[in-house]
Amino acid sequence: MERKDVPEKYKWHVGDILPDDEAWEKAYAQLEGKIDFARFKGTLNTAENILAYFQAEEAFEHEFMRVYLYAFLKHDEDVRVTKYGSYIAKVMSIITRLGQETAFATPELTALDDETLRALAGDVRLKDYDYMLRRLIAQKKYILSEAEERILAQAGEPLDVANDVFEMLDNAELDLPEIEFEGEKAKLSHGLYGVIMNGSDREKRKEAYKKYYAAYRKIIGTLATTYYGNVKADIFRTNVRGYKSCLDRALFEEDVDRSVYENLVRCVNGAAPLMHRYMRLRKRVLGYKEMYMYDIYPSLVEDADLKLSYEDAYELVLKGLAPLGEEYIGLLKKGRDEGWIDVCETEGKKGGAYSIGIYGFHPFVLLNYQKTTHDVFTIAHEMGHSLHSHYSNSNEPYSKSDYKIFVAEVASTVNEVLLLKHLLKTTEDAKLKKYLLNYFMDMIRTTLFRQTQFAEFEERAHTMAEGGEPLNKDNLSELYLGLNKQYYGDAVVHDDNIAIEWARIPHFYRSFYVYKYATGITAAICIANRILSEGQRAVDDYKAFLKGGCSQDPVSLLRIAGADLATEAPFKAAMKEFEEALNAFEALC
Numbered sequence: 229m230e231r232k233d234v235p236e237k238y239k240w241h242v243g244d245i246l247p248d249d250e251a252w253e254k255a256y257a258q259l260e261g262k263i264d265f266a267r268f269k270g271t272l273n274t275a276e277n278i279l280a281y282f283q284a285e286e287a288f289e290h291e292f293m294r295v296y297l298y299a300f301l302k303h304d305e306d307v308r309v310t311k312y313g314s315y316i317a318k319v320m321s322i323i324t325r326l327g328q329e330t331a332f333a334t335p336e337l338t339a340l341d342d343e344t345l346r347a348l349a350g351d352v353r354l355k356d357y358d359y360m361l362r363r364l365i366a367q368k369k370y371i372l373s374e375a376e377e378r379i380l381a382q383a384g385e386p387l388d389v390a391n392d393v394f395e396m397l398d399n400a401e402l403d404l405p406e407i408e409f410e411g412e413k414a415k416l417s418h419g420l421y422g423v424i425m426n427g428s429d430r431e432k433r434k435e436a437y438k439k440y441y442a443a444y445r446k447i448i449g450t451l452a453t454t455y456y457g458n459v460k461a462d463i464f465r466t467n468v469r470g471y472k473s474c475l476d477r478a479l480f481e482e483d484v485d486r487s488v489y490e491n492l493v494r495c496v497n498g499a500a501p502l503m504h505r506y507m508r509l510r511k512r513v514l515g516y517k518e519m520y521m522y523d524i525y526p527s528l529v530e531d532a533d534l535k536l537s538y539e540d541a542y543e544l545v546l547k548g549l550a551p552l553g554e555e556y557i558g559l560l561k562k563g564r565d566e567g568w569i570d571v572c573e574t575e576g577k578k579g580g581a582y583s584i585g586i587y588g589f590h591p592f593v594l595l596n597y598q599k600t601t602h603d604v605f606t607i608a609h610e611m612g613h614s615l616h617s618h619y620s621n622s623n624e625p626y627s628k629s630d631y632k633i634f635v636a637e638v639a640s641t642v643n644e645v646l647l648l649k650h651l652l653k654t655t656e657d658a659k660l661k662k663y664l665l666n667y668f669m670d671m672i673r674t675t676l677f678r679q680t681q682f683a684e685f686e687e688r689a690h691t692m693a694e695g696g697e698p699l700n701k702d703n704l705s706e707l708y709l710g711l712n713k714q715y716y717g718d719a720v721v722h723d724d725n726i727a728i729e730w731a732r733i734p735h736f737y738r739s740f741y742v743y744k745y746a747t748g749i750t751a752a753i754c755i756a757n758r759i760l761s762e763g764q765r766a767v768d769d770y771k772a773f774l775k776g777g778c779s780q781d782p783v784s785l786l787r788i789a790g791a792d793l794a795t796e797a798p799f800k801a802a803m804k805e806f807e808e809a810l811n812a813f814e815a816l817c
Contacts, residue, residue: 231305231574238538240592241567242305245298249311256295256318262288263322265329272336275351281333282357286626288326293586295319300584301592306576327381331374337364338371356625359779363483370469370480380468387465390458391737397447397454398732404443407436416440419579425525437522441725444732451731452701459693462739466694474690478740482634483781488793489683492746495799496680497714502807503677504717506669509814511719519719521712521726527670528813532663534601538571541597541604548608548647551759553767559615568614569593583610583640585617587629601667608647612640616774624777633741634782637748638755639774644671645756658816665813672806675749681715683743685730690739704730751791753805754798758790766790 231239246252265284271277299315307313337345342365348354349361372380404416407424409432414420416439424436444451462474471477479486511519513528527533536544542564546557563569570577573596585591591614597603616639621629648671652664685708692707693699709727716722735742755773758766766789773789783793791798 229572229574231577234572234574238569238571239567240301240570240594242298242301242592244567245294245301245589249302252295252298252315255291256315259288259291259295259322262291263325263329265333269332270336272333273340275348275353278337278348278357279353282354282627285330290588290626292319292322292326293588297584297586297589297592304578304594305570306574307578308576324381324385327384328378331378331381334364334367334371335374335377337361338368342368356627360627366480370471372469376468380465387461390454390461393454393457394451394734394737397451398734401447402443403446405439407432407439416443425522426527428526428530430523433522433526434520437520437725441728444728448701448705448728448731452699452704455689455704455731455736456693456699458737458739459690459699462690463694473694475687475740482632484634484783485794488747488783489743491793491796491799492680492743492750493684495796495803496677496746499677499803499806500715500717502803502810503673503715504719506673506806506810507716507719509810513817518721520721520723521716524673524716524720527663528666529659529663532657532659534604535599536604537599538597541599541607544604545608545611545643545647548650549643550650551646551763551767552770553764556615556771559618560611563591563593563611563614566590569595571595571597573598581606581610583613583617585614585621587621587626591615591617601663605644605647608643609640612643615639619771619774620777623775624779628777628779631777631785632782634744634747635751635773635786637745638751638786641675641749641752642756642759642770645752646759649756649760662813662816665809665816668809669806669813672749672802672809676746676802676806677715679742679745681711682733682735683740683746685711686736686740686742701728701731747793750798750802751786751789751793753802754791755789757801757805 246255265281268277268281268284272281295315296319299312299319303309303312303316305312340348345361345365349358354361371377398418406413407416407420408414409420409424416436421436421440424432427433459474462477466474466477469477471480475489476486479489507519507524510524510528514523516523534541534544546560549560550557568590570593577596578594579596581593581595583591583593593610593614595603595606595610597607613636616631616636620631648664648668652661652668655661655664688707688711689699689704692703697703705727708730709722712726712729713722730736755766755770759770770789773785776785776788779785786793793799
């Protein structure tokens with residue numbers, strides 16, 4: 229349908245940010261004239277001056293985020309409208325200018341001795357910035373001179389060109405062929421490929437799989453060079469600041485100890501036999517003599533999908549998340565009823581789903597709701613993000629409100645796990661129970677096992693390049709194929725097509741991001757189980773985590789909620805959940 233035909237109750241209220249485009253133009257024009265931080269240069273050596281600088285920067289960022297959020301949401305309502313794409317380009321140029329204008333600040337602050345920085349962190353006037361100031365002590369050895377920091381700020385856009393090239397290749401210039409689908413000829417797209425891979429028609433999956441990867445194979449050399457360019461940009465940033473490795477830099481920037489990453493990889497590798505067992509089960513249930521990678525996506529239980537209206541789906545989510553208490557449920561209702569959510573798929577609307585939470589505004593959620601089980605869980609997932617933002621923004625000052633990406637997927641996945649366990653507990657339909665168990669196993673497969681496989685690929689590729697080995701289509705494909713065999717075992721045929729899957733993964737251009745999905749679901753399973761077993765005390769601890777923003781390092785915040793990722797316990801607990809779901813499914817077969 230067209231957006232004009234969607235009832236208002238299914239649209240987000242962008243007017244809560246700015247009333248219209250005219251107001252945006254005025255706000256943007258005013259913002260351009262406010263990039264003036266040179267007056268603070270050379271003054272950041274007293275608590276008074278530092279506080280004044282921080283407050284000025286925050287005031288500017290508040291106004292910046294208003295114009296950014298409006299442009300972002302309006303663009304995604306209909307990506308065909310070029311005006312809002314232009315708005316976003318204008319806003320992004322301000323980010324670059326702001327980085328250049330404030331390049332002096334961090335070098336000035338890190339030039340202060342450790343004792344002074346500790347004293348500033350303990351100064352009551354700077355209590356909103358104490359975590360930031362303590363982190364500066366650790367960051368000092370990686371901060372460059374003002375001139376060098378200014379150059380790096382200017383180099384940000386050129387260093388990200390590899391991502392731009394990949395997006396152009398992947399979204400605009402990939403020569404995907406036509407395919408017959410549901411009786412009609414259609415151009416194979418990323419979205420249609422996903423639909424076919426999850427469908428029950430094996431011959432159609434095989435056809436799509438071969439055509440899809442044939443398109444990537446035509447440009448595999450270019451994609452390898454593009455990815456190598458991304459890795460070289462990472463290495464440049466790492467070397468110029470003096471980190472030991474790209475992984476160490478990524479972990480340090482999130483304030484996460486390397487032991488967390490190592491615990492994840494070690495425990496997931498140790499549980500590989502469980503994944504191999506699941507693949508053997510899938511092969512047996514499907515009745516295939518040989519099983520290929522295009523066979524691992526469809527549900528093992530057909531015709532058990534939840535087909536609910538949006539209203540009924542939301543009510544189900546409310547019931548599933550009831551263990552989180554009346555306050556949490558009240559906020560979910562508030563979001564549904566007060567314009568947080570854009571529900572319907574419309575012509576030109578951005579695909580997929582997301583939540584965006586900006587300080588000073590209620591969260592906004594984009595959906596493209598369809599009557600599927602996946603979309604029911606998407607409501608729970610995105611509202612988890614939204615309420616995390618709400619709690620953080622409502623309980624922390626601006627400087628501590630923006631929680632780290634490391635914990636960004638925890639609240640969303642806690643909601644999914646609680647909803648799933650509610651459905652498993654309340655359904656009396658054996659077929660639906662099997663479907664949900666399969667859904668849970670695939671959630672863990674895709675989010676914990678698969679993302680850890682991706683993380684290992686990234687780490688090894690970066691290590692190869694850091695050691696002076698050029699990356700190319702052959703060694704990258706050899707590396708990926710070996711990992712695929714390691715993770716999925718011999719129940720699956722590992723062909724030449726899956727060897728180049730690395731070439732189509734957008735997240736590889738946000739280096740060392742994917743492992744956070746895996747640690748996120750691990751923490752979420754641990755937290756959800758604690759909520760269900762311990763009740764209010766666990767809920768209170770979980771809310772303390774949600775309210776914590778970035779008031780301390782993310783691993784410590786998760787520890788408050790009962791998930792200590794510095795130990796192997798949560799990872800082993802997640803593997804146990806997978807095993808128990810596998811046992812329960814087998815018992816129903």
